[in-house]
Amino acid sequence: MLQRGETTLAEQVLSLSYGQAFVAPERRHHRSSMSVRIAEGNALSAKGASALISDSTWRNAIAKQAGDLSVRSFLADYYSTPDHWDVKNSATRVLRALNSWSYSQSGHIEGGSYVSSLSAMVYRGREAHLFHMGDTLVFRLRGAEFEQLTRDHVTDLGGYRYPSRALGLDGSLDIDYVRMPLKQGDLFLFTTRAVRGTLMPSDYVQLIRSDVSDLDAACERLAEAAQLRAAERGYGAEQFCFQLVRIDRLPAEQVDHPGRLYGDLPVPSELGVGDRLDGMEVQAVLxxxxxxxxxxMRDLRSDREMVMKAPSPELSSRNAYLEHFLLQQWVVERVNSPFVARVVEPSRPRRYLYYLMGFIGGETLTEWARRHPQASLDQRLDIARQLAQAVQALHRRDVLHQQIHPDNILVDPHGQVVLADFGACHLREGDGHKKARELARQIGLSEHSAPEYALDTDVGRRSDQYSLASTIYWLLTGAVPYAQAPHQLRSHTGLEQMTYRSARTRNPEVSAELDDALRRALDPQRSLRFRRLSEFLYLLRDPRQATRSASGSPARREPASFWQGIAGILLLLLVLSWLLK
Structure with missing residues (x-):
C-alpha cells in the first residue's frame, strides 16, 4: 500500500509514504480503525497530510462504529475548515465538536457507546502536529532512536484497564498536543494498546529496518511477531493493527501560515469599466x-460573466480584514446550496487577492418588490422559503450571516433566490460571538438587525433568525415589525417597550398562524425565538402547524391589558368572598 503525495507549488514539496497491516480474530468484531490522507495541490500546503488511529474497548457493542466514525469524521471535517486557520486551531475545533456529538449520542445507546481512543498526526510543511486522547500509541523512529510520543491515559477498575480522557467519554475534552520538527527519513508508527506486553523497542527497530523500502511488509512483520509473542505468553486472542508513515521529502522552507497562500497576493487597485485584470475585463462597478x-467581470478567453469581490485598496495593510476576507472566500467555496452564491475558479492563475462568484442576472429583493407590487402571497412565501433554506445552509457550516436584508438578496428572472453578500459572515464560537457582533457593527447594522447587536449581548443563530423573519415580514407587508428600530436601542429596558405590529393589520392575506410564527421568530428576547431555524421553516411551509405546536413553545409575553383583566377578576372575587362572609 505504498502511496505518495507531493506538490510543487512555490517550491513547497512534501512527500510521504505509508503502509498498514491489520490482524484480528474472526470471532471478535474489529474495534480499531486507521487511515492516512495526503491532500493535493494547495490543500497540501494549507492543511498538510494526516495519519490517524482509533481504538475502542472490546466490551463495546458498537466498537467498530465508534472507531470508524472518529477517523472518518476527523478527516472530513479537518479538511473542510478555513484555509487561513492554523493546524492546531482547525484540529482542536474539529475534535471538540466530534467529542460533543459522540458524548451526546452515547446516552441514547444500550450496550455500547461512541467512546474511543484517538491519535491524529498532521504533517504540514516541515512540522508535525500530534493530537492524542486515550491510550492509542504513536512512536517515532529516527535513526536508531525509538521514542514513544504519546502518553497512556488509563484507569484501573476491578482489575481491568480502561482508557481515560478518551473521545466521547466526557462532555469536555482534554487533548494532548505536541508540535515537533520533522526530518527527512523520520518514521512514525501508529498502533493500539493490544501490543503492550508483546514487542520490545529493539523488536520494533529490527523488524522495521529489515526492509524499510516496503512499509506494508514492515507492518505485516510487526503484526505477525506481535501475534506470535502473544501466543507464546498465553495472552488471549487479540487484534493487532500497525500503521507506518515515512517522511520522504520535506519542503524547501516552512510556510508561516496557511492564509499566506492567498494573503501574500496584492490587493487590486481601484478598477473602472474597461480595465483588465488577470485576463478579465470590468463590465460594471456593482x-x-x-x-x-x-x-x-467578463473572462476574455471564455466570454463568461462573473462577479469579482476584492478588498478595498485603502485596506491593503489591514491584515485582520484580509483574514476575514479569506473567510468569506471559504464560505462561498464550502457552502453547497442552490440558494447561496457559488465560487468560480479563474481561468488563469491569480496574481491579486480576490475571489470570483457566478454572475446572477437578476435584481435585489428590494427592486423585485418594487416591480411586483401585485405579487401574490404564495409568490412571496416561495421567496421566503428559499431564503430560509439559504440561511439554513450557512448554519449547517456553523456560519452566521449577520447581514440578512433585502439588498443582500438576489432574485433571478425565474424566481430563484440567491444570498450573495458575506461581508459580515463569521464562524460560530464559544465566546458569545463577541467578535462576530463587533464585525457586524463595523460593517453596519440595518433595520432588520436583531436587538442584541445594539445591546452588547450574545449573538448567534437566533440573531440570523430574527433578521430572516424581519425580512420576510417586510416582504409580506412592506413595513417593519416594530415602530422602534431594534438596531437603535440604547438599553435593555427598550426591549420591554417593543410591541409587535401584527402582519395581518397590513396584509389581511397573512393567516393568523403565519402571523404567530413571525411574531415568535421576531421576539425581542433572543431566548424566546425558535430553538432551531428548521422549526420556523416548517411553519413557513405549513403555517397551520403553528397552533398545534404552541403548547410546546416557550412562554410568551402577553399584552399588559390581559394581565390587568386577570388582576381585575381576582380583585372582584376577593371582594365577593368578603361580602358573603
Missing part, C-alpha cells in the same frame, strides 16, 4: 464600500 469592491 459596489464600492469602505471594505470591499464588487465588479461584474
Amino acid at each position: 459596489s464600492r464600500t469602505a471594505h470591499a469592491r464588487v465588479y461584474r
Whole structure:
C-alpha cells in the first residue's frame, strides 16, 4: 500500500509514504480503525497530510462504529475548515465538536457507546502536529532512536484497564498536543494498546529496518511477531493493527501560515469599466464600500460573466480584514446550496487577492418588490422559503450571516433566490460571538438587525433568525415589525417597550398562524425565538402547524391589558368572598 503525495507549488514539496497491516480474530468484531490522507495541490500546503488511529474497548457493542466514525469524521471535517486557520486551531475545533456529538449520542445507546481512543498526526510543511486522547500509541523512529510520543491515559477498575480522557467519554475534552520538527527519513508508527506486553523497542527497530523500502511488509512483520509473542505468553486472542508513515521529502522552507497562500497576493487597485485584470475585463462597478469592491467581470478567453469581490485598496495593510476576507472566500467555496452564491475558479492563475462568484442576472429583493407590487402571497412565501433554506445552509457550516436584508438578496428572472453578500459572515464560537457582533457593527447594522447587536449581548443563530423573519415580514407587508428600530436601542429596558405590529393589520392575506410564527421568530428576547431555524421553516411551509405546536413553545409575553383583566377578576372575587362572609 505504498502511496505518495507531493506538490510543487512555490517550491513547497512534501512527500510521504505509508503502509498498514491489520490482524484480528474472526470471532471478535474489529474495534480499531486507521487511515492516512495526503491532500493535493494547495490543500497540501494549507492543511498538510494526516495519519490517524482509533481504538475502542472490546466490551463495546458498537466498537467498530465508534472507531470508524472518529477517523472518518476527523478527516472530513479537518479538511473542510478555513484555509487561513492554523493546524492546531482547525484540529482542536474539529475534535471538540466530534467529542460533543459522540458524548451526546452515547446516552441514547444500550450496550455500547461512541467512546474511543484517538491519535491524529498532521504533517504540514516541515512540522508535525500530534493530537492524542486515550491510550492509542504513536512512536517515532529516527535513526536508531525509538521514542514513544504519546502518553497512556488509563484507569484501573476491578482489575481491568480502561482508557481515560478518551473521545466521547466526557462532555469536555482534554487533548494532548505536541508540535515537533520533522526530518527527512523520520518514521512514525501508529498502533493500539493490544501490543503492550508483546514487542520490545529493539523488536520494533529490527523488524522495521529489515526492509524499510516496503512499509506494508514492515507492518505485516510487526503484526505477525506481535501475534506470535502473544501466543507464546498465553495472552488471549487479540487484534493487532500497525500503521507506518515515512517522511520522504520535506519542503524547501516552512510556510508561516496557511492564509499566506492567498494573503501574500496584492490587493487590486481601484478598477473602472474597461480595465483588465488577470485576463478579465470590468463590465460594471456593482459596489464600492469602505471594505470591499464588487465588479461584474467578463473572462476574455471564455466570454463568461462573473462577479469579482476584492478588498478595498485603502485596506491593503489591514491584515485582520484580509483574514476575514479569506473567510468569506471559504464560505462561498464550502457552502453547497442552490440558494447561496457559488465560487468560480479563474481561468488563469491569480496574481491579486480576490475571489470570483457566478454572475446572477437578476435584481435585489428590494427592486423585485418594487416591480411586483401585485405579487401574490404564495409568490412571496416561495421567496421566503428559499431564503430560509439559504440561511439554513450557512448554519449547517456553523456560519452566521449577520447581514440578512433585502439588498443582500438576489432574485433571478425565474424566481430563484440567491444570498450573495458575506461581508459580515463569521464562524460560530464559544465566546458569545463577541467578535462576530463587533464585525457586524463595523460593517453596519440595518433595520432588520436583531436587538442584541445594539445591546452588547450574545449573538448567534437566533440573531440570523430574527433578521430572516424581519425580512420576510417586510416582504409580506412592506413595513417593519416594530415602530422602534431594534438596531437603535440604547438599553435593555427598550426591549420591554417593543410591541409587535401584527402582519395581518397590513396584509389581511397573512393567516393568523403565519402571523404567530413571525411574531415568535421576531421576539425581542433572543431566548424566546425558535430553538432551531428548521422549526420556523416548517411553519413557513405549513403555517397551520403553528397552533398545534404552541403548547410546546416557550412562554410568551402577553399584552399588559390581559394581565390587568386577570388582576381585575381576582380583585372582584376577593371582594365577593368578603361580602358573603
